[in-house]
Amino acid sequence: MMSHKSTSTLRILATAGVVLFGLASQQAMAHAHLKTETPAANAVVTSSPTELTLGFSEGVEPSFSKVEVNGPDNKPVKTGAFTLAEKDNTQVLIPLPTPLTSGKYQVSWHVVSVDGHKTQGQYIFTVK
Template sequence: MDKLIKSLLVIATFAVQTSGMASAHARLTTSEPADGVVLNKSPQSVVLTFSEGLEPAFFQLSIEDAQGAKVDLKDEKVGGQDGKCLSAAPTTPLSAGSYKIDWHVLSKDGHQTAGTVTFKVMP
């Protein structure tokens, strides 16, 4: 019985110690534009903020319209406080419609994360 209790304590201790590791991946904390928002004009830029610092050389960011056409972007970069922001700007104003921001990042801890943010432009 003592062995069983000791084994359970070891397993529980390991689970508690490693649970923080699993959540250490960079996760999206905020986005501008916000997910699901309806804007009355084209955004001048998109800014994605993450919980962890990002590797500046390893990211992908794209914006597509409802038909899947990619929007041309400029000034794509990782920056902000502690390198937690990914940003870019459309080269021309977005016309009315639905848009999807797809992103893939590599956090400083070496983990990859990806996701999508959607928004609409309805002037």
């Protein structure tokens, strides 16, 4: 049979474990993860897109975020200003003022979510 002290210690440890798990789960959910992109990752498009659209799991801060595009031969592509969709701070719009030539393009992004967490990533798409 367990003593009262052992039972109390187990309850405290169990409660602490639940609290820590809850905090860890909240932190994992508190980052802006890329959920959608247009053109899509690994897509082959037949015509040059006029803009990139990146959709994140939570709102992002445009002042502290950046999207870069590199084209064939790893050359930087000129883009327009980083903006958010009207009334939706999870949708990033990147204008492509000059038509893209045929080849593979890499989109690299790093964003700061509205709660201050940083995330980054990259994906590719191809223009036929």
